[in-house]
Every structure is written in C-alpha cells, then in structure tokens.
Amino acid sequence: MRWEVTMPFTSILSLLNTQAADSIASVSRVTAVDACSSISVIHAVLKKESQGLLHTFNMTETCYSKEEEETIDRVLNFTTERGIDNATIIQRFDKISEEYDEVQITIRWTGPQWMGESVACQYPSNRGNIRILDVAAGTGLVSVELRKHGFVHIDGLEPAERMLEQAKKKNLYERYICDMLGDNTLDIADDTYTAVTMSGLSREIMKKLPVKALEELARVTKPGGHVMMNSYDYNFESEILRANLANLESRGIWKLESKQARQHISNGVGGLLHIYTVL
Template identity: 55%
Template sequence: MASYSEEDMKEAQREFSLLIEKGLDNDTVIKRFDLISDKYDMVLGVMEYKLPKWVGDNLASLYPGNKERVNILDVAAGTGLVSVEMRKHGFTHIDGLDPSEGMLAQAKKNNLYDRYICDILADNTLDIADNTYTVVTVVGFSSEFFKILPVKALEELVRVTKSGGRILMSHFEYIFESEVLRDNLSNLQDRGLWKLEDKKIMAETVKGINGHLYIYKVMTK
C-alpha cells in the first residue's frame, strides 16, 4: 500500500468531500472532476477506495475463461481504475465512457481503453451501436448523478449490452437507498429488460462507508 503524508491525507479528504457534495448540477460536478483529474488516484488511494478491485474480482468470477471474447464498457471510467483491475484478470477489450475530458486524459496516459468516449450517461442517446458489449460496468458514478439516474440512462445500458450480457453497478451503500434510483432499477426489471442476478455488500469500500454491487443480466431482446 502506498504511503501518504499527513498533508496528502488532509488534501484527499477535502477533495473527496467536494466530489460527493450534495445539490450540485452536472456542469459543476464535471468541472470539479476535470480540476482534480491529475490527483484523483492519490485521493482515492488515501481514502482506501476498494470498489474497482472488488468489481474486477467479481467480473473474473463471472467470466473465468475466454476473457479475450468479453467486450466491456466501463461507464464513469474516470482515470481508468476499474480498467486496471480488470486487466489484471486478463480482460483486454475495454472501452471507457466519462463526461470529464481531464479524467479520460489521465486514462489515455496509461493506454487503459480502446475507445475513449467523452459523454454523460443521462437522458441522451450514446454514440454506441446496439448490442456492442458483453459486460457494462458502472463503478463509483458521481453520487449526485447516480442517485437520480433516469430510466432512459438505464435503458441505454441495456441497449448497448448483448442479450444475456451483464451490467455490474457498484457504489456506496447509501446511494442505493435513493428512492428514485430504486424505482428506476425496478422499472426495467418489471418490464423484463433485465433481471437482478446477484446483490453483494462489501464493508469499508472507503473509510467508514460500505459498498453495494448489483449484477443485472440483460434479458433476451
């Protein structure tokens, strides 16, 4: 584990608080991620952020073989922390989607994605063909965005995922308590677009906060 100074720890806690501040609009959140992009990995390292490794390990359990045939879209890709963990397990075909140009620029430095898609998952249609990916991961999506993620955004995740493919969504426990998010996740299940295959809980995904992982299987289209 990396060693951080007391100054690093204070800065990381301050920057992390700014990223999860409530009541911000999309443009403000994206600008904050742009500004912090060059020190984002340090901030999450100080916070002992475990979601990327947890998702990578779970994905490897779901796809133990033929990893070269698994095409992945990493939503809220950021600097590529989830891609790093997936690549450790042998996954190589990974695209990244994130609205922050600064964050994607950091990922490019380490060649972590095949395609870098600067876009937001919201009410818009993504520039991605239907049935492109075997797996879509959504890990640590900006809290203010994720807890009110609209039905259209979830439909987009299903649209770009192949029938029988999986969508892994992981975030802090309290985010999944959002009534809007719960209702919208249930909406797609009620309509037969996906099925909740598994739900897992991990203690201390960052200091003092538990995490959840929802694994959805996309139904036959």
Template identity: 35%
Template sequence: MNDLVHSISPATHTQSNIYQLRRQKCVVPSPYQGMMLFIHYNILNIAAAVFLVYYLQTCFSSYSFRAEDIPLAYLFHRTFSLLDILENNMEALKVNDTLFKGSHSTEDLLKYYNNWAQTGKYDEHLSVDNGYKGPHITAQAAAEVFEPNRRPTVQILDVAAGTGKVSQELRQLGFTNIDALDPSGSMLAQARKKNLYNNYICDFLSEYTMPARNAFYDCITTSGGFGLGHIPADALHDLIRLTKKGGYIIIAMREEYIYMSCYNDILEPLMRKLENEQKWQMVQRTVIQEYAFNKTGVLYIFEVS
C-alpha cells in the same frame, strides 16, 4: 486542495451560516479541520510515546528482543507514515462528500473533476491504500461471470471511467477489450497516458450516447458513478440499451446513496420494474463492508434479457 474546493460554486447561491459567521470574524471549524488540528497538535505527544516505547525496548531487550531490531528512525517513519495515511484518507472523504452533495451544476462538477485529475490528487485519493475498494470489487464481479478463456474477447464499457481504475483491475484479470465513457476530458487524458482503454468516449450517459453501439457490449461496469448529481436513475435504460442480450451490468456504489433524494424510492424500484418487464434479471445484490472510506457499499450484478 483549497484551490480545488473553491473551484466549485453551488448551483443555488445562498450564504450558509458558516460564511455569515466568518464575516463576523467568528470561524467555526468543520469536523475535518478539527481532526486535522487534533492530529497536528498531538504529533509531539505521539513522537514522545514512540521514544518511550523505544527506550523501554532498549531497557528490556535482554528479555525478548534486541533494540536494534526496530531502530528509532524506523519507528518515527512508521508513525508519521500512518499520520499521512490518516490525513490523506480524511482529505479524500471530504472531497468525495463535496462532489456528491448534489447541489452543484454540471459545469461546476466538470471543472472540479478536471482539476482533480490534472493535479494527480484523484489517483492519490481514490486508491485501495486510501480505503477505496470499488474498482477492485467491480472487476472481481466481472471475473465471476466470465471464464478466464473468454475474457480476452469480452467487450466491456466502463461508465464513469475516470482515470481508469476499473480497467487497471480488469486487465490484471485478463480482460483487454475495454472502452471508457466519462464526461471529464482530463480524467480520460490521464487514462490515455496509461493506455488503459481501446476507445475514450468523452460524454455523459444518456439516451443519445453511442446510438451506433446499441446491444454492443458483453458487459458494462460502473464503480462510483451513481450518487447525488451524477448518473441518474433513469440511465439504467441506457445501460440495458448498450448491452447485448445475455450480457452483464455491474454497478458498485455507496449504500447510503440509495436512500438520498435522487434515488430513494426510485433506483431500486426501477431495478425491480425492469426485472418485471423482463429487461434484465438480478444475479446478485451484495452489501460490501468498508467499500469506501470505511463506509458500506452495494454491488449489483444484472444479466440482460
């Protein structure tokens, strides 16, 4: 993971305070590093606590349960499994925050995403078990607006498709005609291995994206594509351009990103402006608790006019 993190260099190269401190041989650990140190130094304490629970269980087994019901090996396994989940969750959050700082060049972001996909860490980090619910929420939203008997024929474009997490969820709900749009070739290569999409379009979302497919899709989905340095607010025009009249656009994103520099007083005002211009109509705006890494998210559903 350190190799991945160091593969990105900020677009504006200024030495931060922490690097200056390191040159002076005074290293200040990040909150992530501090938590990891705390966990690793306390593993023996946790193991001792588990042993104590087992010992007490054995002593008082005649009262309510038998010692063999929960073997020591199982207790240790569960303890260290929970530690692994916690560490993996924190690593995923760190990677996510690194990517969405907004200070990286497009080339650096692509290198990072390509490496992330190639190592297999992307699917590991952005999983439901690891606290990322965006793809599941997005697919459920699509299921709300399309009846089961219609889903096999619905044409869907998954924007910022990554390795295909949204498509996996959509297919479980009966959707089969799904195209992927993502600028990372390595991400799409992983999705292709799983045969998750009909077409794999390696490109950014812009006014030049797929001009031959204007008003082609019944539904466009994007989960986690909006954030600093990622899909710009004015790309809403292109989402509408590619969607049929009466079709739906579903956007899932972290709520905190709405108030960051690239979207604050821009994204939601533009959404309302497009509604006033009768380009689309907002069907739903829902705040999602624990959307990703215990952070709040927002789900938008629009119907194109």
C-alpha cells in the same frame, strides 16, 4: 492524533440536517481536521440527531499525514457537495483529475478491485474475446483491475475530459467516449458489449439516474450479458434510483441476478454490488 473519515468534516456537515450540524459546530468548535478532541462530541451528536447517517462515516484513530488530510479535505469537499448539477460535477472532476488516483488510494477505495473480481467470476474463460464498457470510467481504475484478470477489450465512457486524459496516458481503453450517462442516447451500437461496469459513480448523479440512462446500459449490452454496478451502500438508497432500476426489471429488460454487500469498501464504509442480466 487525527481523525480519519471517508468524507471531510465540511462534507459531513452538508449531509446532516441543520439542527445536527449546528449542534456539532456550537459544541465542538471544529475548525481543522486534526481536532481529535472533538471525536466524542461528533459521535454523540451524530448518534442523537442523525442516526441514519452515522453508517456513512468511519471515524477512527488511524492517522493521516497533514498533507494527506489537506488533499483529501480539499478534493472530497470539492466533489461531494450536495445539490450541485451534473455540469458542475463534471467541471470539478476535470479540475482534480491529476490528484484523483492519489486520493482514492489514500481513502482505500476498493470498488474497482471488487468490480474486477466480480467480472472475472462472471466470465471465468475466454476473457480475451469479451468486450466491456466501463461507465464513469474516470482515470481508468476499473480497467486496471480488469486487465489483471485478462480482459483487454475495454472501452471507457466518462464525461470529464481531463479524467479520460489521465486514462489515455496509461493506454487503458480501446475507445475513449467522452459523454454523459443521462437522458441522451449514447453513440454506441446496440448489443456491443458482453458486460457493462459502473463503479463509484458520483453520488449526486447516481441518486437521480433517469430511466433512459439505465435503458442505454441495457441497450448496448448483448442479451445474456451483464450490467454490473457497485458503490457505497448509501448511494443505492435513493428512491429515484431504486424505482428506475425496478422499472427495467418489471418491463423485462433486465433481471437482478445478484446483490452483494461488503462491509468495507473504503475505510470501513459498506458497499453494494448489483448484477443485472440483460434479457
């Protein structure tokens, strides 16, 4: 029997402090993802030495196939490494673009579905005339869900060109904008969209999003429109992100309308959704 996680073992070790990681390695000698006998040891060390990080993982007795385990371990370890810069993150997502959708299905990532449902709740009518910008569009998973609810005017913003190419194959966006959300000004006119969505932005990018990036989200959104973002709950714990989100609210640029939580957004890991009304 194998253990199932939302991150591969090597990524878990990278999130732990050195002492906890050394404890796990020395006690359990885990060398493969199917080392089910080490579950109790890993749990014990995590609880003792890294209690605050335990909620980011879901270790169960549900089994993956060997092929699924290998794919998940390789892809997630490649894209969730801590401390890598934005350029490296983009390059890595380009390299795994053809496998991305398969991995999201396997780990039961439901952020896009949640986003589609949430936008539909905000806009129960006239959906055919509403323009939406999907930020961190990736391969277009959010657009797939939005279209199920009758939204058709959707543009995608994504810095990884090959990820956007996957979306193009499925004709998921009207405009494909290959650009980074950061300190730059986006090539988008003011007040263009009724809603802006952002689901599952890379943790390493999200945790340090600058004020300028958030200002750009508000700038391209019509007054009274909404900026909506969801991700794993721990991605919202960044002090930098929290301060910058609050910065825009204190300046009267937007107002936090709703903050919602879900217990399971991917294999038992919790998620948060923030909805901001642009003023």
